[in-house]
Amino acid sequence: MPISEDRAPAPSEPDTTSADRRDFRRIAIASLVGTLIEGYDFVLYSLAAALVFPKVFFPSLGPAAGTIASLATLGVAFAGRPIGAILFGHFGDRLGRKRTLIATVTxxxxxxTLMGLIPSADTIGIAAPILIVVLRAIQGIAIGGEWAGAVLFVTEHAPKERRGLYAMFPQLGHSMPNALSAGTFLLVGLLVSPETFLAWGWRVPFIASVLLLAFSLYIRLRVEETPVFKNQQKRGGTSGVPLFAAFRRQPGTILRTAGVSLTALTFVYVGNAFVANYGVGSLGLSRNAVLAMGAASGLAFAMFTMLSAVLSDRFGRRPVIGGSQILGVVWGLVLFPLLDTGSVAAYGLAMCLTMAIAGLGYGAIGAFVPEQFPTAYRYTAAGIAYQITGVIGGGVAPLLAPVIISAQGTTVFGIVLAAISAVAAVCTFSLRETGKDDLDGQHADEQAGHTLAQQGER
Incomplete structure (x- = not known):
């Protein structure tokens, strides 16, 4: 149904103060658990790709080429993420947040879970890596639609003065898996021998993901659609093709918003995928030491994600996110000199500070990115912007790291990390501050223009 050109007064932000506290806790948990599964799956796969998959699925390539091939499969999911953002963003903006989020988490x-059941290459040959790539692509498409839906689901329920705090929950779901995945791998590694771990022990954390899935579905089936989306439907309906509307109305904003998450996602995925392999392969640290430091850095990521969200409500989104990116410029130049000292303590400090800087920006991103767009295409636009960043920071950067370092050394890759953070800071400060915006009445002055765009799409 087209949006009316008659500008009725925009409804006020939904009154969540009268909502039942149990319902809002359920909403927060639903957002947290969904992104927890996403983060758990991705971090778990990153660790396995660095420590296990070269030997299990790419043994014929040898250690070096097998590691590159294994890390390259990380990029398959990141290539699928923008597709998922468009696909699920369309349904999320047209049909609602709740139903779409049930599909993505499934x-x-x-x-x-199915990744943990695939036989090794020694058992079924080339079919093993092919199946891994196929499942990784499916996983990437689903994850492409999860993040935007999860942050919208909680921010569109939250009062605007606490939106940054409530947006913390889906972001926390992403930060917790760094400790959870590494800790799970470490626990299994301590309980079984290295040979048993390589034979089947690594599969346990993957198969255990089905428990998180069951809990997430139980929670999400019991929550209501967001009041902001319901008001959008009452006000005049949804965009015919949200993708077209988003790029017609705010193409520059989408591209600049894509840069906001660059530092956080690059630091997280380079740390979890490449630095883990670098610690074992180049620095000679034990697998268990690397996993233990990974778990500790995950706790740092979670703590600073929470701090970031709280600070963003008090001081604004841009100062918090931009400040983390400026720190990222400096840290990019310091990271590898610290790592190359070769000690476990230096490795642990490097990982913890890397994740702390990432978390300092990440918590505020959950509110800042969706706040840039109106309700009619918020799911699509926020999802695309975030997943573009995911392709660069999560897919390209970990893959380029071993290539650049082997050819030019760690100093050059450190400069690349610093440059990425500098670009991210420019993008962040080029966008408007949104902490005081009313999501339900946001961009009311664009209503008539959006109507014309919608009619053109049809």
Whole structure:
């Protein structure tokens, strides 16, 4: 149904103060658990790709080429993420946040569980890596639609003065898996021998993902659609093709918003995928030491994600996110000199500070990115912007790291990390501050223009 050109007064932000506290806790948990599965799946796969998959699925390539091939499969999911953002963003903006989020979490959880059941290359040959790539692609498409839906689901329920705090929950779901995945791998590694771990022990954390999936579905089936989306439907309906509307109305904003998450996602995925392999392969640290430091850095990521969200409500989104990116410029130049000292303590400090800087920006991103767009295409636009960043920071950067370092050394890759953070800071400060915006009445002055765009799409 087209949006009316008659500008009725925009409804006020939904009154969540009268909502039942149990319902809002359920909403927060639903957002947290969904992104927890996403983060758990991705971090778990990153660790396995660095420590296990070269030997299990790419043994014929040898250690070096096998590691590059294994890390390259990380990029398959990141290539699928923008597709998922468009696909699920369309349904999320047209049909609602709740139903779309049920579909995304199912795709993610089943993909991870099935990965734990694939026989090794020694058993079924080339079919093993092919199946891994296929499941990774499916997982990536599902994850492409999860993040935007999860942050919208909680921010569109939250009062605007506490939106940054409530947006913390889906972001926390992403930060907790760094400790959870590494800790799970470490626990299994301590309980079984290295040979048993390589034979089947690594599969346990993957198969256990089905428990998170079951809990997430139980929670999400019991929550209501967001009041902001319901008001959008009452006000005049949804965009015919949200993708077209988003790029017609705010193409520059989408591209600049894509840069906001660059530092956080690059630091997280380079740390979890490449630095883990670098610690074992180049620095000679034990697998268990690397996993223990990974778990500790995950706790740092979670703590600073919470701090970031709280600070963003008090001081604004841009100062918090931009400040983390400026720190990222400096840290990019310091990271590898610290790592190359070769000690476990230096490795642990490097990982913790890397994740702390990432978390300092990440918590505020959950509110800042969706706040840039109106309700009619918020799911699509926020999802695309975030997943573009995911392709660069999560897919390209970890893959380029071993290539650049082997050819030019760690100093050059450190400069690349610093440059990425500098670009991210420019993008962040080029966008408007949104902490005081009313999501339900946001961009009311664009209503008539959006109507014309919608009619043109049809």
């Amino acid at each position: 795709g993610m959880g089943l993909g991870t």
